[in-house]
Amino acid sequence: NAGVTQTPKFQVLKTGQSMTLQCAQDMNHEYMSWYRQDPGMGLRLIHYSVGAGITDQGEVPNGYNVSRSTTEDFPLRLLSAAPSQTSVYFCASSWDPIVTMEAFFGQGTRLTVV
Amino acid sequence: DQQVKQNSPSLSVQEGRISILNCDYTNSMFDYFLWYKKYPAEGPTFLISISSIKDKNEDGRFTVFLNKSAKHLSLHIVPSQPGDSAVYFCAASESGTYKYIFGTGTRLKVLA
Numbered sequence: 001n002a003g004v005t006q007t008p009k010f011q012v013l014k015t016g017q018s019m020t021l022q023c024a025q026d027m028n029h030e031y032m033s034w035y036r037q038d039p040g041m042g043l044r045l046i047h048y049s050v051g052a053g054i055t056d057q058g059e060v061p062n063g064y065n066v067s068r069s070t071t072e073d074f075p076l077r078l079l080s081a082a083p084s085q086t087s088v089y090f091c092a093s094s095w096d097p098i099v100t101m102e103a104f105f106g107q108g109t110r111l112t113v114v
Numbered sequence: 115d116q117q118v119k120q121n122s123p124s125l126s127v128q129e130g131r132i133s134i135l136n137c138d139y140t141n142s143m144f145d146y147f148l149w150y151k152k153y154p155a156e157g158p159t160f161l162i163s164i165s166s167i168k169d170k171n172e173d174g175r176f177t178v179f180l181n182k183s184a185k186h187l188s189l190h191i192v193p194s195q196p197g198d199s200a201v202y203f204c205a206a207s208e209s210g211t212y213k214y215i216f217g218t219g220t221r222l223k224v225l226a
Contacts, residue, residue: 004157031212042118042203043158043216050212058213090157102148103214105157 002026006091006106013081013113021076021109023091031094032074033103036060036087043090049074081113117141118206120217128225133191135220137204140185144206148214149178149189152201161202162189194224 007022025032033048035058045058049068063085065077074093078085088110092103119138127133137147145166150158164171164178164187171178177190191198201221205214 033214035216040218042120042218043205043214045213045215048212056212059215092157102160102163105150105159107155107157 004091004093004104004106006089006109008109009107011109011111013078013111015081015083015113017081019078019081021078021089021091021111023074023076023106024072025074025091025093025104026072027093027104028071029093029095029104030071031096031103032068033058033092034064034066034074034076035090035092037090037108038087046076046089078111081111083113085111086113087111116218117144118204118215118217120202120204120220122220123218124221124223126223126225127194129196130193133189133194133198133222133224135189135191135202135204135222137187137189137217138185139187139206139215141206141208141215142185143208144215145209146207147178147180147187148205148207149176150203150205150216151198152203152219158203191222194222196224196226198222199224 004025030051034046035043044060047066049055091106094103148163149161152158162176180187201219203219205216
């Protein structure tokens with residue numbers, strides 16, 4: 001029972017490069033989301049999805065794109081990496097958030113942009 | 115503009131004593147609150163939640179209290195154990211918005 005799987009665990013990018021952070025869940029959850037965690041800032045919502053084909057912006061969406069073509073996968077794309085995007089990224093999924101807000105998190109991707 | 119605040123970055127407690135972690139919020143539309151625990155190099159894990167129709171929720175050693183008039187919630191851990199040493203985040207949401215707003219976290223250290 002894998003839960004929420006994020007790949008890669010670590011990544012170093014050069015400024016201007018693009019990349020995709022992968023997130024997959026095997027719990028058939030409709031709701032998925034991406035957060036970034038920075039020192040002294042807690043977790044901030046980047047984008048979220050309430051089901052396949054439906055995405056919306058969170059608190060800090062600039063510089064990131066998402067798509068949701070299947071229930072299982074919710075990749076996060078960095079279009080042109082900047083040092084300000086150095087952070088730890090967490091993907092989360094949950095059952096219908098109207099019923100319960102409890103989210104299951106992946107182990108995180110530590111991204112460094114140089 | 116921080117809508118969810120955890121004003122104590124760290125807390126140390128002796129094993130067996132009570133740990134009290136606090137969280138304040140500013141948005142009166144929040145009606146669902148959660149606590150997550152996070153160990154280093156791991157993702158947060160859900161601990162306990164409370165909706166605004168309640169003022170208390172218990173789960174074993176963990177109890178969350180909600181004071182809506184003060185816009186304040188607290189997590190009590192009794193008795194505290196060394197394995198409870200972690201960073202604790204509170205989070206709040208307004209029903210139907212699908213968005214959680216997290217606090218900055220409190221690092222709890224339980225001393226053996």
